[in-house]
Amino acid sequence: MKKTVLTLSLVAAATMSAFAADDPVATRKALMQANGGAAGVAAGLMKGDIEYNPAVGKNAITALYAVSQTFGDYFPDGSDMAADTKASSKIWEDAAGWQAELDKFASASAAAVEASGRSGPADLDAFKAAVGPVLGSCRSCHEGYQTR
Ligand code: HEC
Structure with missing residues (x-):
């Protein structure tokens, strides 16, 4: 439980510092790292590594939602040419x-x-039903639009 809270606050800190840097590639990557953190919490709950708790479930979902509201804003023209991006052209x-x-x-x-x-x-069943389609969207977007 403590670990979860720590993960979420680290993620928030990483996201905020990226916004301050005003760098769209760094920002979108930090947002995706936040997604990775929240998806990791979701997976921990689903596998039973973290005991299910509705507030923790809601936290993960809220974090994913927040990323979904802003992620698309950080793909200006030409930012597929950055050296450190895996965004597909x-x-x-x-x-x-x-x-x-x-x-x-x-x-x-x-x-x-x-x-x-x-x-x-x-x-946990209600959590799985709610978060499942969100996790499905990670995969389908990465398959089409992230280079490996
Ligand atoms: C709409 C498309 C889209 C969706 C949805 C999406 N991603 Fe991504 N993701 C990307 C793209 C594009 C990149 C590469 C960004 C870059 O390198 O500039 C990426 C990169 C990442 C990275 C690597 C970040 C880094 O530091 O390089 C992680 C981790 C990640 N995504 C996790 C997730 C998770 C977990 C979800 C679902 C909750 C998700 N993504 C949903 C498009 C998406």
Whole structure:
């Protein structure tokens, strides 16, 4: 439990410092690291490594939702040429397909927030049902738009 809270606050700190740097590539990567942190918490809950707690479940979902609201803003033209990016040039070549993946991520996250209610998904099954489509959106976007 303590570990989870620490992870989430580290993630928030990393995200904030990237915003301060005003660097779109660093910012989008920090946002994705926040996604990785929240998805790690979700996986820990689902595997039973972290005892299920509705507030922790809601925290993970809220963090994913927050990323989904801003991530798409950090892909200015030409930022596929940065040395340290894994963003595929397809993001700029297939803007409609990219937007569809952003929308899928945002709508799955919004639905998960909605399903969380005020105090978080009541039990692990409710959590899995809420977060599953969000985690599915990670994979489909990475397959199409992240280079390896
Ligand atoms: C709409 C597309 C999209 C979605 C949805 C998405 N990602 Fe990503 N992700 C990317 C792209 C593009 C990059 C590469 C960014 C770069 O290197 O500039 C990336 C990079 C990453 C990275 C590496 C960050 C780094 O420091 O290099 C992690 C970790 C990650 N994503 C996790 C996730 C997780 C977990 C989810 C789901 C909760 C998710 N992503 C959802 C597009 C997406």
